Amino acid sequence: MRDVAVVGIGIMKWGELWRKSFRDIFTEAALNALDDAGLDKIDSLIVGCMSGGLFVGQEHVGAILADYIGQKNIPAARVESACASGGLAFRQAYIEVASGMSDIVMAGGVEKMTDVSGDGATYALATAADQDYEVFHGVTFPGLYAMMARAYMKKYKTTRKQLSAVPVKAHKNGSMNPFAQYPFPIKLEDVANGVKVADPLHILDCSPITDGAAAAILTTVDIAKKMKKPYVRITGTGMATDTIALPQRESLTWLKSTELAGKRALKMAGRKITDMDMVEVHDCFSIAEIIVTESLGIFKKGEGAKAAARGVTALDGKIPVNPSGGLKSKGHPVGATGIGQVVEIVKQLRGDAENGRQIKGNPKVGMTQNMGGSGASAVVHILEVA
Amino acid sequence: MRDVAVVGIGIMKWGELWRKSFRDIFTEAALNALDDAGLDKIDSLIVGCMSGGLFVGQEHVGAILADYIGQKNIPAARVESACASGGLAFRQAYIEVASGMSDIVMAGGVEKMTDVSGDGATYALATAADQDYEVFHGVTFPGLYAMMARAYMKKYKTTRKQLSAVPVKAHKNGSMNPFAQYPFPIKLEDVANGVKVADPLHILDCSPITDGAAAAILTTVDIAKKMKKPYVRITGTGMATDTIALPQRESLTWLKSTELAGKRALKMAGRKITDMDMVEVHDCFSIAEIIVTESLGIFKKGEGAKAAARGVTALDGKIPVNPSGGLKSKGHPVGATGIGQVVEIVKQLRGDAENGRQIKGNPKVGMTQNMGGSGASAVVHILEVA
Numbered sequence: 001m002r003d004v005a006v007v008g009i010g011i012m013k014w015g016e017l018w019r020k021s022f023r024d025i026f027t028e029a030a031l032n033a034l035d036d037a038g039l040d041k042i043d044s045l046i047v048g049c050m051s052g053g054l055f056v057g058q059e060h061v062g063a064i065l066a067d068y069i070g071q072k073n074i075p076a077a078r079v080e081s082a083c084a085s086g087g088l089a090f091r092q093a094y095i096e097v098a099s100g101m102s103d104i105v106m107a108g109g110v111e112k113m114t115d116v117s118g119d120g121a122t123y124a125l126a127t128a129a130d131q132d133y134e135v136f137h138g139v140t141f142p143g144l145y146a147m148m149a150r151a152y153m154k155k156y157k158t159t160r161k162q163l164s165a166v167p168v169k170a171h172k173n174g175s176m177n178p179f180a181q182y183p184f185p186i187k188l189e190d191v192a193n194g195v196k197v198a199d200p201l202h203i204l205d206c207s208p209i210t211d212g213a214a215a216a217i218l219t220t221v222d223i224a225k226k227m228k229k230p231y232v233r234i235t236g237t238g239m240a241t242d243t244i245a246l247p248q249r250e251s252l253t254w255l256k257s258t259e260l261a262g263k264r265a266l267k268m269a270g271r272k273i274t275d276m277d278m279v280e281v282h283d284c285f286s287i288a289e290i291i292v293t294e295s296l297g298i299f300k301k302g303e304g305a306k307a308a309a310r311g312v313t314a315l316d317g318k319i320p321v322n323p324s325g326g327l328k329s330k331g332h333p334v335g336a337t338g339i340g341q342v343v344e345i346v347k348q349l350r351g352d353a354e355n356g357r358q359i360k361g362n363p364k365v366g367m368t369q370n371m372g373g374s375g376a377s378a379v380v381h382i383l384e385v386a
Numbered sequence: 387m388r389d390v391a392v393v394g395i396g397i398m399k400w401g402e403l404w405r406k407s408f409r410d411i412f413t414e415a416a417l418n419a420l421d422d423a424g425l426d427k428i429d430s431l432i433v434g435c436m437s438g439g440l441f442v443g444q445e446h447v448g449a450i451l452a453d454y455i456g457q458k459n460i461p462a463a464r465v466e467s468a469c470a471s472g473g474l475a476f477r478q479a480y481i482e483v484a485s486g487m488s489d490i491v492m493a494g495g496v497e498k499m500t501d502v503s504g505d506g507a508t509y510a511l512a513t514a515a516d517q518d519y520e521v522f523h524g525v526t527f528p529g530l531y532a533m534m535a536r537a538y539m540k541k542y543k544t545t546r547k548q549l550s551a552v553p554v555k556a557h558k559n560g561s562m563n564p565f566a567q568y569p570f571p572i573k574l575e576d577v578a579n580g581v582k583v584a585d586p587l588h589i590l591d592c593s594p595i596t597d598g599a600a601a602a603i604l605t606t607v608d609i610a611k612k613m614k615k616p617y618v619r620i621t622g623t624g625m626a627t628d629t630i631a632l633p634q635r636e637s638l639t640w641l642k643s644t645e646l647a648g649k650r651a652l653k654m655a656g657r658k659i660t661d662m663d664m665v666e667v668h669d670c671f672s673i674a675e676i677i678v679t680e681s682l683g684i685f686k687k688g689e690g691a692k693a694a695a696r697g698v699t700a701l702d703g704k705i706p707v708n709p710s711g712g713l714k715s716k717g718h719p720v721g722a723t724g725i726g727q728v729v730e731i732v733k734q735l736r737g738d739a740e741n742g743r744q745i746k747g748n749p750k751v752g753m754t755q756n757m758g759g760s761g762a763s764a765v766v767h768i769l770e771v772a
Contacts (some may be wrong), residue, residue: 099485
C-alpha cells in the first residue's frame with residue numbers, strides 16, 4: 001500500500017443555511033479544499049452523505065457533485081454509514097489512493113438538513129436506527145442516547161454537573177471556531193436549565209440540526225512532497241460495526257465498534273492511544289463523548305465524565321477532546337461531520353487553528369472518531385505531521 | 387495493485403417479494419455467495435443500495451446487513467450511485483482487495499422497492515435525476531428515456547420493430563433464467579400493443595420495479611488459487627460520470643459516461659471491445675441498451691437498433707448482450723442490478739448458466755456495464771477466465 005497524505009482541506013460556515021442549496025454548500029467546501037491544495041483537478045471524488053433522498057430528494061450524489069465542482073466525467077462515489085458517512089468517505093478515499101487506482105482523491109461530506117418540514121429531519125435521522133425493531137416502535141435518537149445516559153449515570157453515579165461539563169467545554173472551544181454553527185460559550189447551569197428532550201438529556205446535551213459540508217484532498221506522500229505545501233500523513237484507518245438495534249448489544253455503556261475501530265487504526269499506525277496529542281470524537285450527545293473516550297481507551301470505564309468535569313479534555317488539558325467545538329457547538333451536518341473532524345486535526349497539526357484555538361506545544365499526532373447511529377458503525381483515523 | 391478474483395456468487399429469485407423484508411433478501415443472496423465460495427467469514431462488506439431511506443426507511447445499510455449475515459463487527463460500507471450502486475460496490479470491493487487493506491470482501495447489492503405505496507417508487511427513482519432542474523418540473527425516468535428514444539429514432543430512422551427486438555431478446559434469454567422476475571418469452575407485437583408509458587416507450591420497453599439482491603466474494607488471485615475452487619479474474623474496472631440533467635448533455639443519443647467507463651476498463655485490462663465474448667448492459671429501457679452498445683463501441687453510431695433486430699445480440703449471435711435476460715426480464719432492483727450482472731458473467735465464464743442459457747464455445751472474456759439515472763454515472767468491469 002502506498003503512503004497517503006492530506007494536502008488540502010476545505011470547510012464553510014455551518015448553520016441553518018436557508019439561502020444555500022445542497023449543491024451550493026458542497027461546492028463552497030470543495031473549492032476551498034482545492035484552493036488550499038493549489039489544485040484544479042482531481043482524479044476521483046468520494047462523498048459521504050447520509051440521506052440525500054430524505055433530506056433533499058436527491059440521490060446520485062457523487063455524480064451531481066462532481067459536475068457542480070467542475071470535475072465532470074471523473075469517477076465519483078457516494079458512501080453512507082449514517083452519521084459516520086464522512087469518516088467512511090475519508091477511509092474509502094485513503095484506500096483508493098493507497099491502492100494505486102487514483103493519485104488525487106477528494107473525500108467530501110455534505111448534508112442539507114433544514115429543507116425538510118415538520119418531523120422530516122427526525123424521521124430521516126431515525127433511519128440510522130433499526131427501522132423494524134426500534135423506529136417502528138417510536139424511538140428516536142435522543143431517546144436511544146437517553147437510555148445509554150441513564151444506564152451509564154446509574155452504573156457510575158454520574159452527576160448532572162459532570163455530564164454538563166461536556167457541552168460547556170465544546171462551546172468554549174467552538175466559540176473560537178469561525179466555521180461553527182453556535183460559536184458562543186455556555187454555562188453549566190444553562191445545560192441543567194435547558195428544556196428536557198429525553199430524560200436525562202436536556203437540549204444542550206444534544207447536537208443540532210445543521211447544513212454543512214467539508215472536503216479534504218488526499219494523495220500519495222511522494223506526490224505531496226513534490227507539491228511543496230504543508231501536508232499531513234494518514235498513518236492509520238480503522239472501521240468496525242455492531243448491531244444497529246440497542247437492545248441487541250452486549251452493553252448500553254460501551255461502544256464495541258468504537259473500541260474495535262480505534263484498536264485497528266492504532267495497530268495500523270503502530271501507535272498507542274496515549275500517543276495522541278488531541279482527538280476529535282463524535283459527541284452527538286454529551287453522553288456519547290463520555291462513552292467514546294472510554295471505549296477508545298483514553299479513560300478507564302466510568303472515568304470519562306469525571307475526567308471531563310476535571311478539565312482533562314479541555315483545550316489546555318492533558319488530552320484535548322474536540323478542539324473544534326465538536327458536533328455540539330460546531331454543528332452536525334451528519335454526512336459532513338467526519339470530514340469536519342479531519343479538517344480540525346489537520347489545522348491543529350499544521351498550527352493553523354484560528355482565534356487562539358491552537359493547541360500548545362506543537363501537536364504531532366491526532367485522531368478522529370466518527371460514529372453512525374447509536375454506535376452501530378465507527379470509523380477512526382490517525383493523522384500525523386510529516 | 388494485487389490481482390483480484392471472484393470466488394463466489396449468490397443470487398435469489400427476484401420479483402415482487404411481499405413476504406420478504408429488505409434484510410431477508412440480502413441475507414439470502416449473501417449466504418448463497420458464501421456457500422458458493424465455501425467461506426463463512428469475510429473481512430469487509432460493501433453494499434450497493436440506491437435509496438434505503440426512501441424505499442424502506444432504513445439507512446445505515448452496511449452495518450445492519452453485516453450483522454444480519456452473521457458478520458458483526460467487520461467494516462461495512464454502503465455505496466450509492468443511483469442504479470449503478472451495485473457496479474460501484476463491485477468496484478470499491480475490487481479496490482479494497484487490490485490495495486491490500488482487506489483479503490476477502492463481499493460486494494453486495496440490494497433494493498426492496500415494493501414496500502412503498504402510491505407513487506413512492508416513482509419518486510424514489512426520480513431522485514437519480516436532477517431534483518432542481520428535472521424532477522421539480524415533473525419529469526420521471528420513462529419521460530427522460532422517451533426523449534432519448536425520440537431523438538435517436540428520428541436521427542437514425544429507427545422503426546418500432548427494431549426497438550421491440552431488444553425486450554423480445556431479453557425475455558427469450560430471461561425465460562431460461564430461474565432467478566428472473568419475468569421468466570417468459572414475449573413477441574414483437576406484444577411490445578407494440580402494450581400500453582404507452584411515455585411516447586414512444588410502451589410498457590414492455592421498460593424494466594420493472596423489483597425486490598432483489600445479489601452478492602459476490604472477491605479475494606486476491608493468490609488466495610483464490612489456494613481455495614481450489616473455480617474463480618474468475620477481474621482484469622479491468624472503469625467508472626465515469628456526466629451531468630445528471632439531460633438538457634445539460636452534449637448529446638441525447640450518446641452516453642459519454644458509458645463511453646469513458648468502457649474505455650478505462652478496457653485500457654486497464656489491455657483488451658479491445660471486440661475481445662468480449664458477451665456483455666451484460668444496463669437495459670433499463672429498450673433505448674438504453676441500444677445507445678449503450680453504441681457508446682461502448684460494440685456497434686457504430688446508429689447501428690445498435692438494427693443489429694439487435696438482425697439477431698447480432700442474441701444468445702447465439704456474434705456478441706450476446708444480456709444473456710441473463712437483462713434488467714427487462716430478470717428485473718431491476720436498482721442497487722442489486724450491477725452485482726446481478728457480475729453473477730451472470732461469472733456463471734457464463736464458469737460454464738454454469740442454467741437451462742440452455744450457456745453461451746456456446748466456452749466464453750473467456752465478458753463485460754458488465756451498469757448505469758445510474760439517465761446515464762450520469764457508469765461503471766464497467768471486465769471479467770476473464772483464470
